[in-house]
Amino acid sequence: MAGQARYLDPAIVARLGTIDLKARTIVEGFLTGLHRSPFKGFSVEFAEYRQYLPGDDLATLDWKIYARSDRHVVKKFEEETNLECHILLDVSRSMGYGSPGVTKLQYASYLAGALAYLMNRQRDAVGLLTFDERIRDLLPCSARPGHLKSVLLALERVTLGAKTDVARPLGDLVQGIRKRGLVVLVSDLLDEPEPVIEGLKHFRYRGTDVIVFQVLDRDELEFPFDRAARFRDVETDDEVVAVPGAVREAYQARINELIAHYRTVLGQNGIDYCLLNTSQPLEVGLLSYLQTRKKAF
């Protein structure tokens, strides 16, 4: 278990090659570690081949068999769902912050990639939306195996945006969702909480399950600085000179108050909330996702 768990360490994952490899490593390592978990046996298993029939999605053709046997066959899987899973990834400038090792955006990307990999493996349709104060990139949901590469490629190329405005892309997205689905919001949520919560509520009103991953750096949670410094907001460039020893307690109270507020209000609205510390293994996020997915079915 320990051998696999190390692949879930964000710092180690960051040193891996492409996000494809990262996602694969995370998920495989995670699933391997689940042997004794409550999710034992849960997976998306290959079932059988069958003869291609006109109308089948050409993407399901097994080209390797065609090359070997000159026969057109399509792959069938045990579970096929029509769940649409939308991953909303915050790429605002604040997500670029990170103590040595991994930034919040990297951590969030790995998480999003792993989730996409996992979803794709389960035949869930997965889409990706990156945003800052507006939608930066949008990949519609799809369950096609090739779609995963598009998602992972999009994650690979993600760049930091500008200011955060979570509520606005949420409002844009909620209009486009017509099917039962799942929305995964990955953000640091360092924004005014009420508009964010209001935006997420609308998904719930439409029967969409929502899971919120609030990704924060250890520095943001603990404020471990020890020397007086000028703290500059990475998004607004506002500066505050502070003596950490003097303000740490007040800051921790405020960040904990913000977290507690999200946790409480989101919970009251049936929205799963998971606080992720970038120094924690990615396994925590995947477990939360699976719990939510299990709840959805």
Next chain:
Amino acid sequence: MFGLSFLSPWYLLGALAVAVPIALHLFRRRTETVVDFPAVRLLVKSPVEQRRRRRLRELVLLALRVSALVLLAVAFARPYVAGRMLAADTPVTVVAVDTSFSLSNADVFARARARAEEAVRRAPPAHAVALVAFDETASTIVEPTTDRGAAVAAVGGLAPGASGTRYLAALARAVEIIGARAGRVTIVSDFQQGGWEGAAHASLPDDIELELVSVDGPLQNVAVLSIERREGRVVAGVHNFGLEPRAVPVSLSVDGRVVETLRLDLAAQSAAHVAFEAVVPASGTASIALEDAGGYAADDVRYLVLDPAPAARIAVVVADPSALRGGLYVERALGAADEGREFSVTVVDGRALSAWNASEMARHQALVVLGTRTLERGGRELIAGFLASGGSMLLALGPDVDPGTLPDVLGEAPAVGPDARSLDGGAATLVVGDTRHPVFRPFTQPTAALGDVSFQRFRPIEERGRTVLARFAGGAAALLEQMRPQGRLLFFTSDLDNQWNRFPLSPAFVPFIVETARYLTDGSRARTSWVLPATPSGLPPTPGVFTIDGTSGAAPGGGRRVAVNVDTRESNPAPMSREAFLEHVPRVPRSVTADPEADARKAEGEQRLWQLGLLVMFLALAGEALVGRRAS
């Protein structure tokens, strides 16, 4: 003209050091740690220092640091306000007003003030005016100024004191104020003859005009010149300085209560002693007061402290007390002082003294050594230790002194001849070398001259390192004083025991011995009587009886009572003519030339702005420390 000037302006270059804190300030601003942080929004409402406030604080800190450096440089540059200093060529009129007690009558002093105000207003228009008040000493009331209103106002604030007049002090101060400028000195006084001490004179540069403004004072005055206790009764000396006979009532008061009043008839310009019948107590205070409506009030009363003063202990060291010459004359002479209360005399021979210990020796204020032949080593060392610890001694080099013992006794070789010598011609009189020396105070009058005494033998002594106070007529040293860091050491080169001369049998012997003993014990005895302007520390310069230091005195409450009286040299109202006055003021060529730098130094020294600068600098540093601590 009225700006700030500097004695050492080059030190102002030190102010360039302000570049250091400014550079540090800017440098520090550039290198201040900047931390990019996403959750600054959560810090804003925390109790942290806002950037604007911090910037303001940094500016305050910078200002304080720069101020401190600038003030330091300014302080070293020795600033002064040139505007408060007259130009070097501005002539000055110094108005010196007599505030002695001879002008204490209200009407008289009002006239003196009026004359002084007039003198201020009358000063030439181009002149600055300075105001000096003088009695025994001179004080500058108003420095040279062109503001004559201020000078006139200061004249209104003058008041007569209780001291005598010394024109010398007034003229010296006036010359000092005028310095190298042209000027005029106006003296407003009653011009008593007593204002000049003997042949004293004050040199005045020949280009300084001297104006004498006379204030008419009383021409008659009756004064109490002395008060003393004799055989339990009080005797007063009263003098009529007027040109007409006077009959004045004289009262004796004891502890503030009048106990006896006599009527005294005094001829013109005559003195009399008044012996009161009343027996005064052994302790307390007494005063003699007379009624003299037309004269000076300050000398109409004189005070005496009756409290027994602790007698000064004097040991007379002789070779053999059983002999006729065993210190008898010295002992008797000292016993005559203040009816035996002034000195407590112990006659001791060398052997007995050798058995003393240091504490017993230390109880004596002075030694009179007439013989050393019987002194053992312990005794010699005891005397040497006594001298080394600040004790005083009169050593008479008579026949009982063994010169070989003196190095041990004195702690040094006194270079005394081993054998006595006869004076040239077989005998010689004593010639006083320095009549101002306290030992010769009674001999300033010709009637009490030491010259009537003839001496036959003496011991020669090395004069180098000693001051010869008196010589024998042939030139040999008779009385010498050796300077010492503490205590006094006198050598009398002949005998004081009626062996080599008949000095002990002469009228001059007792005052000589008494004054010598007083000189030796002066400073180690508590005085009970003071004459203005001298007073014990902390007492006002006014006549009366005061209680001073200590808790072991006879006065109620444990203090020690002292009597302070006026100087009766001021009591003689006899005026002097302008010509007589001017004889005391010889004109001399001006030796002082204008020295602007000296004037600047003087102005800077008087203003001492550098001290203010340093004080403000320290305050700035303290403020910087406080603000800096809050910012860290």
